[in-house]
Every structure is written in structure tokens, then in C-alpha cells.
Amino acid sequence: MRLPRGVALVLAVQALGTALVVGWLGSGRPGAPDAGLQQLDLLMLSERVPGVEPVDGRPTMLVVTSPECPDPGPRRLDARYGLVVSTDPVLADRLALPAAARGCSPGYVLLDGSGVLRYRTYDPGWPEHDQEQEILLESIARGHHR
Amino acid sequence: MTGVVLARAAAWAGLLALQYVLAEAYLARGTWWHYLLHQLVGWGAGLAVAGLVAAHTRYRLPVPVALVLGQLASIVPDLMFVLGRVPHMRSMDVWLGHISIHTGPRPLLVALGCLLLGGWSTVAAAYARRRLATGLAVGAAALVTTACLLAEPVPSTLEEFPRDAPPAAAGPGPL
Numbered sequence: 395m396r397l398p399r400g401v402a403l404v405l406a407v408q409a410l411g412t413a414l415v416v417g418w419l420g421s422g423r424p425g426a427p428d429a430g431l432q433q434l435d436l437l438m439l440s441e442r443v444p445g446v447e448p449v450d451g452r453p454t455m456l457v458v459t460s461p462e463c464p465d466p467g468p469r470r471l472d473a474r475y476g477l478v479v480s481t482d483p484v485l486a487d488r489l490a491l492p493a494a495a496r497g498c499s500p501g502y503v504l505l506d507g508s509g510v511l512r513y514r515t516y517d518p519g520w521p522e523h524d525q526e527q528e529i530l531l532e533s534i535a536r537g538h539h540r
Numbered sequence: 541m542t543g544v545v546l547a548r549a550a551a552w553a554g555l556l557a558l559q560y561v562l563a564e565a566y567l568a569r570g571t572w573w574h575y576l577l578h579q580l581v582g583w584g585a586g587l588a589v590a591g592l593v594a595a596h597t598r599y600r601l602p603v604p605v606a607l608v609l610g611q612l613a614s615i616v617p618d619l620m621f622v623l624g625r626v627p628h629m630r631s632m633d634v635w636l637g638h639i640s641i642h643t644g645p646r647p648l649l650v651a652l653g654c655l656l657l658g659g660w661s662t663v664a665a666a667y668a669r670r671r672l673a674t675g676l677a678v679g680a681a682a683l684v685t686t687a688c689l690l691a692e693p694v695p696s697t698l699e700e701f702p703r704d705a706p707p708a709a710a711g712p713g714p715l
Contacts, residue, residue, distance in 0.1 A: 398666035400603035404587060404659045407607065411580050411655045415648050418576060425649070426573075427708035429692065430642035431701070433571050435621055436628040438694050490701035499707045514698065516707030519570035525622075526569055533627045 428516050435526065437504075437512045437533065443488060448505045449476025453531045457520060458486045459500035466521035475531045490514055502527075506534045555604060562615075565622070573708060574642075577651050578614040581636050581684060584654030586610020588677035591661030595673040603662065610658075614638065630694065637688040644687035654680045 419425060448454040454476030461481055471477050480486075486495035493499040494516065501516035504527070512534050517523060566575035590606035593599055612619075617632040617639075632638045641647055661676035695701045 401663050401666050403603045403607075404662050407583055407587075408656055408659045411583065411652055414576055415580070415652045418573070418648065423573075423708055424706045426642065426647050427706070429702045429705035430644075430647055431694070431705075432707055433569070433574070434628060434639075434642060434694065436630070436639065436694060438696055439698065441697055443698070488698075490698040490703070492703055493707055499709070501707065511698070514701065517570060518707065518709060523569055529621060529625045530627055532625060 432516050433523075433526070434515065435530065437530065439511050439513060441511050442509055443511055446485075446489075446503075446505065446511065447509050448507055449478060451507045452476045453507055453534045454478060454505045455502050455527055455531065456480065456489070456505065457500060457502040458482070458489060458491050458494040460495045460498055463498040463500060469521055470524040472524075472528050472531075474535070475528070491516065504530055504534060551604075555608065558608070562611075573648075574618070577641055577647055578618065578636075578638065579611055580648075580651035580655045581641060582611035582614030583607050584610070584651070584656070584658035584680050585613065585636055585684075586658070587655070587662045588658035588680040591658065591663075591665045591673040591677045594662070594665035595670040595677075606662070610636075633688060637684050639694065640688035640691035641684065642691075643694060644691035647687070650683055650687040653683050657683065 446456065452475055455471065455478070457477070457479045459479060459481060469477060469479075481495055483492075483495035486492055486501075489501075489503050489511075491501040491503075491514065494501040498518070499516055500518060500520055501514070502520055503511055504513040505511055513530055520527075562579075563575060566572055586606035586609050587603070589610070590601040590603065593601045614636040615638075616635045617626075617628050620626040621628065628639060630639055633640050637644075641650065644650060657676050657680035661673045661680065664676055665673035
């Protein structure tokens with residue numbers, strides 16, 4: 395029996411989509427990483443956290459990780475932006491990244507030059523995602539608002 | 541005849557190359573989960589529109605065109621981020637629920653449901669089942685809209701972030 399035009403492609407795309415979703419969920423990964431907020435790329439915050447300061451008044455990325463994570467090696471980030479790495483579990487809790495300092499689920503927050511927190515996310519691959527981070531930091535430097 | 545075959549082959553090769561480049565771009569940014577969400581919603585939306593068009597007009601939207609147009613509509617905010625260096629904004633929900641779909645109930649299953657309903661709508665229209673095609677297309681739209689309406693708002697303070705939701709583990713591959 396010959397299928398009407400396009401039907402075979404529709405069925406193939408549906409099968410592909412189903413396989414991708416089953417593969418993701420079947421691998422034990424969460425159905426919505428960090429309740430769907432991981433790497434949302436939306437500057438959702440505007441608050442200060444006592445004791446959290448930018449580097450030299452520059453927009454700054456503050457990474458929270460754990461000693462259990464492998465050393466990511468040299469980190470790339472444009473010199474216009476500050477970069478701080480912490481393994482302090484108390485700081486992780488204050489930044490709403492409790493899993494970051496326990497096990498190996500790093501995350502980071504982004505601050506503007508005056509120390510206002512603008513963004514928070516988990517990102518296990520953060521050392522490789524400098525382009526994403528720089529776009530956000532650039533927007534923060536420009537004064538982008540929600 | 542040979543020219544037509546070659547043109548078709550070239551079009552398919554271009555389409556597949558586009559899919560590969562897109563998937564690779566999301567993978568490189570560690571955002572495979574986002575790729576799944578937005579591609580499936582986009583493909584489903586495109587097919588739902590194709591189903592509606594076929595059911596209610598004398599025109600036919602070719603399936604590959606419907607897939608690509610839906611896909612592009614769903615990733616406009618991501619294209620703006622990478623190409624225009626524009627962060628996401630809540631208003632970008634106009635692009636097929638691009639923001640709210642993340643924090644809605646069972647996002648991956650909603651996205652897959654949209655693809656299945658939208659696809660079945662196109663299939664129903666191909667068999668001249670107009671009412672069924674319409675119902676399935678409306679169902680796809682209603683599913684995504686309902687999920688977005690039920691979505692948790694994006695936190696605006698650290699206090700509002702969930703404390704027990706697991707982040708995705710690190711890993712080089714998509715699965």
C-alpha cells in the first residue's frame with residue numbers, strides 16, 4: 395500500500411522525536427533539569443547578596459563548584475569580565491546552587507559591575523560555554539533589563 | 541528529469557545539513573535538552589498548521605517546509621541570542637512558548653505530544669479526514685498553550701529557586 399505524499403516523512407519524524415525523548419529520559423537525566431531553569435539565558439534577577447562582590451567593578455562570573463570536579467584547566471573569558479571560582483558550600487546555598495558544592499554539578503551566577511546579581515544557573519559544562527557567558531555579561535554591562 | 545532529481549537531492553542534502561548544524565550547535569552549548577524541547581514543539585506546530593491548511597483549503601504545505609518553518613519559529617529567541625547577542629526575555633513566549641515551556645509540567649512529554657498530535661493532523665488531512673485533522677491540530681496547540689499557562693513563573697529572586705531539583709549531569713553526548 396502506497397502512503398499519501400509526505401505521510402512517511404511525518405511518521406519518520408515522529409519516530410525520531412519519540413526515540414530522542416525516550417533516550418533522554420531513559421538515560422536517567424531529569425525531565426526538566428533544575429526545574430527547567432538550567433541555562434535559560436534570561437537575566438531574571440536583580441538583587442544583592444552580602445559578601446558577593448564583582449572583580450574590580452567589572453561584570454563578573456562567580457562559579458561555584460566542588461573539589462570533586464575534575465580541574466577544567468585554563469578558563470576562557472574575555473578580560474573585560476571578572477571570574478571567581480569558589481568551592482564554599484555555604485556560599486553555594488546562599489546562591490541557590492546547593493548541588494554545586496556537593497558532588498559535581500557546578501553552577502554560576504553573574505553580577506553587574508555594582509555587585510547586583512542578575513543571573514543564576516547550573517552548568518556542568520561551564521568551562522566550555524564562554525560564548526554564552528560573554529553574551530550575558532555583555533548584556534549586563536549594557537544595562538539590559540528584563 | 542535528471543535536473544529535477546538533482547535539485548531534490550540537493551534540497552534534501554541542505555535540509556539534513558541544516559539539521560546537523562542546529563543539533564551540533566545546541567550540543568556544543570550543553571543545551572541538548574533545550575534542543576529537544578524546541579525542535580519537537582516547532583515540528584509539531586509546523587505539522588499542525590500543515591494539517592489545518594490541507595483540511596480547510598485547496599493548498600498543501602509540503603511536509604519538509606512545514607517542519608522547517610515550525611522549527612525556525614520555535615528557535616527565534618535562540619537565534620537572536622547567538623546571532624544578535626540578545627538574552628532571553630519573558631515576552632519571547634510569543635515564539636511557541638519558548639520561555640514558559642521550560643517550567644511547565646512535563647516539558648519533554650508536552651513537546652512530544654505536540655509533535656505526535658501535529659503529525660497525526662497532517663496524516664489525517666492526507667486521508668481527507670478534515671474534522672479529525674482540525675481536532676488534532678487544535679489539540680496540539682491547546683496542549684502547548686495549557687502547559688505554558690500552568691508553568692511556574694521564572695524566579696525573580698534567589699529565594700524562589702527550587703532547592704531540590706536536580707541539574708542535568710555533565711556529559712559529552714546528547715543521551
